[in-house]
Amino acid sequence: MALVACSQFSPVIGAVRDNVRRSLELIAAAASMGADVVVLPELASSGYVFADSAEAAAASEPADGFAVSAWRAAAVEHGIVIVAGFAETNPAGAPFNSAALVMPGAEPVIYRKAHLWDRERLVFTPGSDLPPVVDTPVGRIGVMICYDLEFPEWVRIAALGGAELICAPVNWPSVPRPTGERPGEVVRVQAEASMNRVAIAACDRSGRERGLEWSAASVMVDADGWPLALTDQAADTVRPGGGTAADPHPTGEAESAEPTGSDRADAPVTLLAEIDLAASRVKRIAEYSDVMADRRTDLYEHYSS
Amino acid sequence: MALVACSQFSPVIGAVRDNVRRSLELIAAAASMGADVVVLPELASSGYVFADSAEAAAASEPADGFAVSAWRAAAVEHGIVIVAGFAETNPAGAPFNSAALVMPGAEPVIYRKAHLWDRERLVFTPGSDLPPVVDTPVGRIGVMICYDLEFPEWVRIAALGGAELICAPVNWPSVPRPTGERPGEVVRVQAEASMNRVAIAACDRSGRERGLEWSAASVMVDADGWPLALTDQAADTVRPGGGTAADPHPTGEAESAEPTGSDRADAPVTLLAEIDLAASRVKRIAEYSDVMADRRTDLYEHYSS
Numbered sequence: 001m002a003l004v005a006c007s008q009f010s011p012v013i014g015a016v017r018d019n020v021r022r023s024l025e026l027i028a029a030a031a032s033m034g035a036d037v038v039v040l041p042e043l044a045s046s047g048y049v050f051a052d053s054a055e056a057a058a059a060s061e062p063a064d065g066f067a068v069s070a071w072r073a074a075a076v077e078h079g080i081v082i083v084a085g086f087a088e089t090n091p092a093g094a095p096f097n098s099a100a101l102v103m104p105g106a107e108p109v110i111y112r113k114a115h116l117w118d119r120e121r122l123v124f125t126p127g128s129d130l131p132p133v134v135d136t137p138v139g140r141i142g143v144m145i146c147y148d149l150e151f152p153e154w155v156r157i158a159a160l161g162g163a164e165l166i167c168a169p170v171n172w173p174s175v176p177r178p179t180g181e182r183p184g185e186v187v188r189v190q191a192e193a194s195m196n197r198v199a200i201a202a203c204d205r206s207g208r209e210r211g212l213e214w215s216a217a218s219v220m221v222d223a224d225g226w227p228l229a230l231t232d233q234a235a236d237t238v239r240p241g242g243g244t245a246a247d248p249h250p251t252g253e254a255e256s257a258e259p260t261g262s263d264r265a266d267a268p269v270t271l272l273a274e275i276d277l278a279a280s281r282v283k284r285i286a287e288y289s290d291v292m293a294d295r296r297t298d299l300y301e302h303y304s305s
Numbered sequence: 306m307a308l309v310a311c312s313q314f315s316p317v318i319g320a321v322r323d324n325v326r327r328s329l330e331l332i333a334a335a336a337s338m339g340a341d342v343v344v345l346p347e348l349a350s351s352g353y354v355f356a357d358s359a360e361a362a363a364a365s366e367p368a369d370g371f372a373v374s375a376w377r378a379a380a381v382e383h384g385i386v387i388v389a390g391f392a393e394t395n396p397a398g399a400p401f402n403s404a405a406l407v408m409p410g411a412e413p414v415i416y417r418k419a420h421l422w423d424r425e426r427l428v429f430t431p432g433s434d435l436p437p438v439v440d441t442p443v444g445r446i447g448v449m450i451c452y453d454l455e456f457p458e459w460v461r462i463a464a465l466g467g468a469e470l471i472c473a474p475v476n477w478p479s480v481p482r483p484t485g486e487r488p489g490e491v492v493r494v495q496a497e498a499s500m501n502r503v504a505i506a507a508c509d510r511s512g513r514e515r516g517l518e519w520s521a522a523s524v525m526v527d528a529d530g531w532p533l534a535l536t537d538q539a540a541d542t543v544r545p546g547g548g549t550a551a552d553p554h555p556t557g558e559a560e561s562a563e564p565t566g567s568d569r570a571d572a573p574v575t576l577l578a579e580i581d582l583a584a585s586r587v588k589r590i591a592e593y594s595d596v597m598a599d600r601r602t603d604l605y606e607h608y609s610s
Contacts, residue, residue, distance in 0.1 A: 114601050118591040130604060150500055150596070152457030153605045178531050184499050187530060191496030194489050195455055225492060226483050286423040291455070296419050299435060300458045 002138035004037045004165070004275050005030035006218040008231065010207030010265035013047030014059050020045050020067045022268075023084065024074055030270055031078035036138045040071075040084035041205035042113075042146050042169040043097060049210035053094035056123045060087035060095035063110045072102040079104055081136045083143055085169035088112065090125050097124045099143050099169050101134050109134050109143070115154065117147040133161040139277030142198070146170040149202065150188060152195070159196035160292070164280035168202045172215035174240040183217045186227075186234045194225030197283050197291050199275045204231075206240075206266035213240050216266060220273040223280045228273035307443035309342045309470070309580050310335035311523040313536065315512030315570035318352030319364045325350050325372045327573075328389065329379055335575055336383035341443045345389035346510035347418075347451050347474040348402060354515040358399035361428045365392035365400035368415045377407040384409060386441045388448055390474035393417065395430050402429045404448050404474050406439050414439050414448070420459065422452040438466040444582030447503070451475040454507065455493060457500070464501035465597070469585035473507045477520035479545040488522045491532075491539045499530030502588050502596050504580045509536075511545075511571035518545050521571060525578040528585045533578035 007026035011019040023040050030038045042048070045067035046059035061067055067086045075082045081103040088098035088110065097113040097120060112127025113120075131144040131154060142163030148154045149168055158166055172185045181187075185202070193200045199222050206216035217234035221227050232238035283292045312331035316324040328345050335343045347353070350372035351364035366372055372391045380387045386408040393403035393415065401417040402425060417432025418425075436449040436459060447468030453459045454473055463471055477490045486492075490507070498505045504527050511521035522539035526532050537543035588597045 114604060115599055118594045121593055126601075128604065147594075147599075151600060152461065152497075152500060153600065156457065157605070181531060184495075184530055187492055188496040188500060190489075191493040195457060195493060225489055226486060288426055289423045289452075294420055294452075295456060295458065296431075299419060299433065300462070 001274050001276050002036040002165070003034050004039065004201050004220060004273055005033070005035035006039045006201055006203035006220060006271040007268065008041065008204055008206055008216060008218045008271070009268035010205060011041065011044055011047045012263070012265065013049060013209055015047070016045050016059055016061065016067060019047070020070050024070060026268055026270065027074045027078065027082060031080055033272060035080060035272065037081045037083070037141070037167065039167045039201050039203040040082070040169060041203050042085035042099070042171040043087055044084050044169065046087040047209060048171050049212050050123050053123045056087055056095050057089065060089045062089045063100065063108055068100045068102065068108050071100060072108055075102045076104045081138065081141065083141070083167035083169065085145060094123060094125045096127060097145060099145050101132070101141065101143050101167070103136055111143045111145070113145040113148060115147045115151055131158045133158060133163045139164040142166040144168050146172065149185070149192060152192060155192040155196055155198070159198045163198050164277035165199045165201060165275060168200060170202050171205050172217055174213040174215045180236060182234060182236045183215050185215070186217055186219050186230065189219055190221050190225040190227070193221045193223060195291060197223040197285070198280045199223050199277065201275070206269070208261055208264040210263065211261065216240050218269065218271050220271060220275065222275065228275065229271040231269055231271065306579050306581050307341040307470070308339050309344065309506050309525060309578055310338070310340035311344045311506055311508035311525060311576040312573065313346065313509055313511055313521060313523045313576070314573035315510060316346065316349055316352045317568070317570065318354060318514055320352070321350050321364055321366065321372060324352070325375050329375060331573055331575065332379045332383065332387060336385055338577060340385060340577065342386045342388070342446070342472065344472045344506050344508040345387070345474060346508050347390035347476040348392055349389050349474065351392040352514060353476050354517050355428050358428045361392055361400050362394070365394045367394045368405065368413055370394070373405045373407065373413050376405060377413055380407045381409045386443065386446065388446070388472035388474060390450060399428060399430045401432060402450060404450050406437070406446065406448050406472070408441055416448045416450070418450040418453060420452045420456055436463045438463060438468045444469040447471040449473050451477065454490070454497060457497060460497040460501055460503070464503045468503050469582035470504045470506060470580060473505060475507045476510050477522055479518040479520045485541060487539060487541045488520050490520070491522055491524050491535065494524055495526050495530040495532070498526045498528060500596060502528040502590070503585045504528050504582065506580070511574070513566055513569040515568065516566065521545055521574070523574065523576050525576060525580065527580065533580065534576040536574055536576065
């Protein structure tokens with residue numbers, strides 16, 4: 001069992017030092033509550049809504065820069081694993097949308113987001129490596145970022161690679177959905193977890209940035225896909241921006257009410273859940289059924305076409 | 306737009322003629338309500354909990370047998386598409402767990418379940434063909450059966466093959482789950498639909514058969530994965546066997562209350578939903594994002610290993 005924290009907060013675009021300092025406070029708070037693993041949002045150090053790659057590059061750092069070095073020091077200080085998103089300098093061009101896994105006694109493992117969402121492709125360079133699966137003191141942790149989770153191929157690759165827990169920094173934009181429904185991203189995390197028997201911790205961001213309202217829908221699910229911890233926004237009891245699920249105008253109300261609203265930081269939320277990583281090693285779900293052994297790999301040849 | 310019906314009922318094991326006659330009544334009722342497509346449960350003609358393959362073989366028929374012929378005649382009579390599960394005779398050994406798609410002016414299309422669930426492998430022969438995608442008057446319909454849906458590879462193959470609506474006969478056994486949660490199968494149908502932008506109609510069965518309580522959780526979702534129609538059991542407002550979601554012992558209560566209970570047929574339920582099949586052809590989900598074009602097929606080579 002590992003105590004996993006998602007430390008959801010509202011990074012301020014471009015304010016790398018301030019964002020990292022804020023994240024260190026949240027890491028320390030989670031560690032003081034006994035967390036073995038702390039997950040931070042995508043682009044936690046840099047913010048998200050960059051105008052172009054030049055602006056993103058100005059908020060990017062190499063893997064030995066301030067952000068990852070600070071997280072690494074925090075991991076050593078607290079004796080924990082940290083997975084956090086940052087804008088990574090790319091000497092060859094536009095920066096990467098990356099995540100670092102840091103822990104005591106090991107070099108940082110850097111993953112570069114392979115599936116870039118929407119306008120990210122105008123700002124970032126996509127990664128070209130598979131999601132890493134890292135042996136840590138609490139078990140085998142896979143790392144991917146946000147939109148990566150929406151590709152069942154990617155989660156499968158991590159699960160086949162032995163991931164027992166996928167730590168996913170995310171920035172989920174708030175989009176309209178029917179009343180009473182969880183965000184689609186939460187539903188997909190549940191399903192991906194259960195189809196692969198791998199726990200998933202997705203740490204979202206909150207607030208509003210350059211007109212974009214974030215979902216604030218951090219969620220942790222077990223290897224059966226059942227939520228272990230989720231924010232009110234992920235549970236559909238509260239809508240981003242403060243509306244409730246019972247609002248008569250349930251979809252996109254926060255954005256439409258104030259479409260040109262100024263940036264807004266929300267109070268941070270730390271989710272905590274005891275996650276049984278060993279359960280992810282059990283792929284059997286019935287006397288004769290096993291989610292991996294039952295794959296018809298003999299028939300999937302057309303799959304990657 | 307197509308009006309799609311899921312005609313959920315409780316087949317009686319081995320009673321092929323009676324089950325088919327019952328299904329014809331439900332098909333006629335759905336057609337009278339204007340249905341363009343009617344989906345019936347997995348093994349609708351035969352029932353499910355066979356002791357062995359010999360017993361299943363006794364309830365099996367070839368693709369030109371009574372069941373498929375009757376459904377074909379009904380499709381012609383009503384001018385509709387029908388997708389229904391049946392036990393299919395296999396001259397070479399154990400029968401197949403199959404589904405037929407029948408419509409006017411075309412030969413039946415037969416699909417044999419490729420991913421056999423649990424003890425099915427002791428009873429049936431697995432299929433060895435990909436899920437068919439059939440041009441019908443209402444659009445392109447893919448066919449798969451129950452546990453097939455749990456393999457993202459399989460849904461992806463159907464979606465890449467052009468399926469706009471996946472019609473899936475299912476028999477979902479009732480298993481414990483947390484209070485307030487939909488059945489995991491429903492969550493996975495929602496997620497698979499949204500990740501592929503394909504509508505899905507899953508027609509479950511109801512009742513109890515040889516001690517096995519069925520979920521009765523038929524559901525239809527649009528290409529965004531949002532439910533268009535779902536039974537009370539799929540929505541988690543009622544548990545199989547009649548308990549409500551507010552029961553203090555929410556998981557498996559029906560089975561534990563009467564573990565050796567006799568077979569039980571429940572009243573049939575017909576779900577109806579207008580499904581926009583054209584929406585499934587739109588894979589774009591943001592200005593620059595497309596669920597298919599964004600796949601990193603250059604990196605998925607390890608996927609089918």
